[in-house]
Amino acid sequence: TQLLEQSPQFLSIQEGENLTVYCNSSSVFSSLQWYRQEPGEGPVLLVTVVTGGEVKKLKRLTFQFGDARKDSSLHITAAQPGDTGLYLCAGDARGGSNYKLTFGKGTLLTVNP
Amino acid sequence: SQTIHQWPATLVQPVGSPLSLECTVEGTSNPNLYWYRQAAGRGLQLLFYSVGIGQISSEVPQNLSASRPQDRQFILSSKKLLLSDSGFYLCAWMAGGGWTQYFGPGTRLLVL
Numbered sequence: 001t002q003l004l005e006q007s008p009q010f011l012s013i014q015e016g017e018n019l020t021v022y023c024n025s026s027s028v029f030s031s032l033q034w035y036r037q038e039p040g041e042g043p044v045l046l047v048t049v050v051t052g053g054e055v056k057k058l059k060r061l062t063f064q065f066g067d068a069r070k071d072s073s074l075h076i077t078a079a080q081p082g083d084t085g086l087y088l089c090a091g092d093a094r095g096g097s098n099y100k101l102t103f104g105k106g107t108l109l110t111v112n113p
Numbered sequence: 114s115q116t117i118h119q120w121p122a123t124l125v126q127p128v129g130s131p132l133s134l135e136c137t138v139e140g141t142s143n144p145n146l147y148w149y150r151q152a153a154g155r156g157l158q159l160l161f162y163s164v165g166i167g168q169i170s171s172e173v174p175q176n177l178s179a180s181r182p183q184d185r186q187f188i189l190s191s192k193k194l195l196l197s198d199s200g201f202y203l204c205a206w207m208a209g210g211g212w213t214q215y216f217g218p219g220t221r222l223l224v225l
Binding site for chain 1: 119145154155156157159162164170201203205207212213214215216217218219221
């Protein structure tokens with residue numbers, strides 16, 4: 001059974017600060033997705049990374065997939081209150097079931113103005 | 114483009130009453146479909162998934178069931194709701210052979 005551990009579980013910072021969220025596993029994933037979810041809404045896909053060592057940037061968000069495809073990080077520069085939400089990582093392990101993703105438990109980020 | 118719909122958005126039901134939540138997807142054919150439940154501010158628990166009409170896989174034993182009567186329709190049901198069935202229910206779709214799931218807006222269920 002593949003597991004994805006996200007850290008930290010909770011993060012409260014001031015507007016303008018930088019932060020990094022981690023997603024780690026002992027399993028290899030073919031791809032990994034990051035989602036952001038706001039209260040009362042469904043998760044929205046931010047990015048998919050598929051190549052070991054890959055780095056993708058989405059405005060102030062930088063996503064990295066580990067070289068061994070077992071871990072990923074999300075870095076936010078100069079956080080804004082609009083970044084507040086639950087950040088979820090999800091991995092596609094293949095090899096086993098082709099139909100399911102493994103989800104982390106999420107990082108709840110609060111950015112205070 | 115593809116869109117996914119869920120209804121109702123919010124539901125308050127008494128204990129012991131039946132449940133039917135519906136999810137439909139537009140703009141794609143033969144998607145994989147998923148039902149998740151989410152506790153407040155936390156991760157997703159996969160309840161059911163389906164890779165085709167009439168094909169349902171259950172992830173955890175529970176008071177719920179799922180059906181897929183049409184290619185792009187996924188229904189979550191219960192004959193008698195329990196207090197513990199309260200939560201936020203999310204439907205998602207993924208293209209066959211794909212690796213990214215796309216979520217609906219969710220249904221907030223409160224069982225009293």
